[in-house]
Amino acid sequence: MANTGKLIVITGPMFAGKTTKLLSEIQKAHKSKKKVILFKSAIDNRYSDVDVVSHNGARFPAVTLPDGAEGIKALYEAAENYDVIGIDEGHFWDDTKGLADTLNKLAFKSKSIYVAMLNRKSDGTSFNLSKELLPFADHVQFINAKCARCAKDATFTQRVTPYRTVNGEISYVGGKEDYEARCRNCFTPPPKA
Ligand SMILES: [Zn+2]
Numbered sequence: 001m002a003n004t005g006k007l008i009v010i011t012g013p014m015f016a017g018k019t020t021k022l023l024s025e026i027q028k029a030h031k032s033k034k035k036v037i038l039f040k041s042a043i044d045n046r047y048s049d050v051d052v053v054s055h056n057g058a059r060f061p062a063v064t065l066p067d068g069a070e071g072i073k074a075l076y077e078a079a080e081n082y083d084v085i086g087i088d089e090g091h092f093w094d095d096t097k098g099l100a101d102t103l104n105k106l107a108f109k110s111k112s113i114y115v116a117m118l119n120r121k122s123d124g125t126s127f128n129l130s131k132e133l134l135p136f137a138d139h140v141q142f143i144n145a146k147c148a149r150c151a152k153d154a155t156f157t158q159r160v161t162p163y164r165t166v167n168g169e170i171s172y173v174g175g176k177e178d179y180e181a182r183c184r185n186c187f188t189p190p191p192k193a
Helices: 018-031 068-079 096-107 128-136
Strands: 006-012 036-041 051-053 059-061 063-065 084-088 112-118 139-142 156-159 164-166 169-171 179-182
Touching (some): 018 051, 018 059, 018 084, 018 112, 096 112, 112 128
Parallel strands (some): 084 112
Antiparallel strands (some): 156 179
């Protein structure tokens, strides 16, 4: 049988509409009677524990997975029974290599996989998942946001409130009120905590 699997990465800064795009792909597949499952990392419990909700209010039920190898194993086992797999906020997964390898493996099993993830951290550096997942992607969709300062195309996520520290490490998790989309010209890296 032909392998119809594909791995699609939807990336860009906050406020670009990544989750909206992810949910529209997931809902399209759901309407065409495909078996669809949506996952999110346990670390991202904004808005709702059971639904992925986009900034424009679209929602779809999601399975929340624990951190580490346990979460990756649970994802792989659950995903085997579905045709289309969505991952929201992929950058929040802590076992990024495990996630990238697992999604690549699932794409070889004819699964259609959509991963929404930030293009870079709000300090301007890269996420490990970008380095590990992009080489396996069949298609990368980059979505710009609009700069909150000058309205030009934005590719940066600007932290506008102080970072919080969780278990001695800087937490990048935040809500709408903690971030803005900025263009390269308007972006200023945050001071080191
Ligand atoms: Zn700007």
